[in-house]
Amino acid sequence: xxxxxxxxxxxxxxxxxxxxxxxxxxxxxxxxxxxxxxxxxxxxxxxxxxxxxxxxxxxxxxxxxxxxxxxxxxxxxxxxxxxxxxxxxxxxxxxxxxxxxxxxxxxxxxxxxxxxxxxx
Numbered sequence: 001x002x003x004x005x006x007x008x009x010x011x012x013x014x015x016x017x018x019x020x021x022x023x024x025x026x027x028x029x030x031x032x033x034x035x036x037x038x039x040x041x042x043x044x045x046x047x048x049x050x051x052x053x054x055x056x057x058x059x060x061x062x063x064x065x066x067x068x069x070x071x072x073x074x075x076x077x078x079x080x081x082x083x084x085x086x087x088x089x090x091x092x093x094x095x096x097x098x099x100x101x102x103x104x105x106x107x108x109x110x111x112x113x114x115x116x117x118x119x120x
Contacts, residue, residue, distance in 0.1 A: 036072070037068075042072050042073065043076065043105065043106060043109070044109065045057055046082065046097065047103070050097060051095045052097075053094060053096075054066075054094060080099055080102075082096050083099050083102075084096055
């Protein structure tokens with residue numbers, strides 16, 4: 001088992017932060033992506049329901065336009081956080097679900113949401 005100190009030192013390699021501890025750079029990168037409007041709402045919504053069709057996401061994310069939803073879903077798919085499944089039926093059906101990477105992100109965000117609710 002790797003100690004917390006060794007992990008924090010490994011993460012700090014190449015970081016210009018002075019002293020010991022975690023380098024904030026990876027979190028800043030994640031925050032820049034996650035702070036885009038609608039991204040968290042889409043991730044949480046799909047995570048809450050495990051898999052959803054486009055119109056079901058559209059109905060549950062209040063205020064988002066179909067064009068913006070389509071754009072964000074595409075970005076999340078490119079980042080390998082979402083998986084798009086196409087079912088060749090009549091009418092055709094498309095569902096979105098979190099990948100394992102998306103699921104670990106969802107599980108990481110839930111405690112932050114609980115903290116935010118507590119101190120809102």
